[in-house]
Amino acid sequence: MMKKTGLLILISYGAIVSLGCTGISSGVRDVLTLPVGDAERSDQRVAVQVDTVVNTLSGNALSPQALSEYLTAARLVLVAEQHTSLEDHRVQLRVLELLKEAQRPLVIGLEMFVVDNQPTLDAWVAGQLTEAEFVGQSDWYSTWGYHWGYYREILLFARAHAIPLVGLRGPSEVLTENGVSPDLSSQDHRTLFSAFFGTDDPVHGGLPEDQLEALFVAQCRRDAVMAFHAAEALKAHPEATLVVLAGAGHVVYELGIARQIAEWYNEPATTIVPVSVQSSETRVQASVGDFAWGVPNETDPAFPSLGAISVSVDGGLHVIHVNPDSTADRGGLEPGDILTHFKDTAIAASSDLNRILATVEWGDEAPLMIRRDETPEEITLTFRR
Helix, strand or coil: CCCHHHCCCCCCCCCHHHCCCCCCCCCCCCHHHCCCCCCCCCCCEEECCCCCEEECCCCCEECHHHHHHHHCCCCEEEEEECCCCHHHHHHHHHHHHHHHHCCCCEEEEEEEEEHHHHHHHHHHHCCCCCHHHHHHHCCHHHHCCCCHHHCHHHHHHHHHCCCCEEEEECCCHHHHHCCCCCCCCCHHHHHHHHHHCCCCCCCCCCCCHHHHHHHHHHHHHHHHHHHHHHHHHHHHCCCCEEEEEEEHHHCHHHCCHHHHHHHCCCCCCEEEEEEEECCCCCEEEHHHCCEEEEEECCCCCCCCCCCEEEEEECCEEEEEEECCCCHHHHHCCCCCCEEEEECCEECCCHHHHHHHHCCCCCCCEEEEEEEECCEEEEEEEECCC
């Protein structure tokens, strides 16, 4: 069995609170009510309603059309997401639509793509690739892994309007080559990090202090790398608004990309945070972002998911956590199992599982071959919400 204390997995900030559900306020702690960030707002909270945008500085409620008046003068707009929240992606698409309607030149920066994907992104925007070709050539299910359907409408919109796309993730050596190190000095960022990766976290909870510190440094480095490439995109497109789509932890409280980008870009960023509204009493810290956009609470992901966390080992995927009441849990999957085949296809890496899962619809049944205590077994998964 693999010991948790020997495990260090870098999970995107947009994924960690989505282990069992998709709402941003459903994680190990309520990361949207932390007294961190902008000092003028960090001790205040604002109420959020579905389909309403709140200006967190004034507390005023806005329509999306009124929000666009604030965005047209911005050069850098960061829109947060939970990767498996279709409502969050609808907010991102609406922001792009509003800016396009205002006739702002646009560039879209994407956490989902590495910088090496740039030729593929350019070919997609130019209409030279089909959807299947784009998903395949960008190695989507290896480098990102989430269901293509969550992002499809955004990528189709970019192609339909010839909006340049820029991949933001890349090797951390880009910082060393430019004589830059990530800024690790923010205590507020450490507080946010602890809220995401606290002791209740099924993967990272209980890790030794040195491994948690290594994880924090890795997250700061990812922020800095994305910030560097965002700054390069701003330089390359001096007349355009750059809209960055990234996981919530890289955006909220302006402690991630917005803080790290100061090394290369000294204008303020505008941040938009979708908030899952679970009741009429939903409130968030005013410092969470410049605008809080209320979205309906989602109790299930839009596309089928297994509900388990696994790591690659020889011969398959080693399950390290199973979400309660998930498809995996109801099918009898247990930590320690090795996934070997899904729908009669061999599983050698997470990308194999992700690719096959994308062919499943809610309500489907599918066979999963596992190895438990060195004994092969077959279980049937039923994908129900």
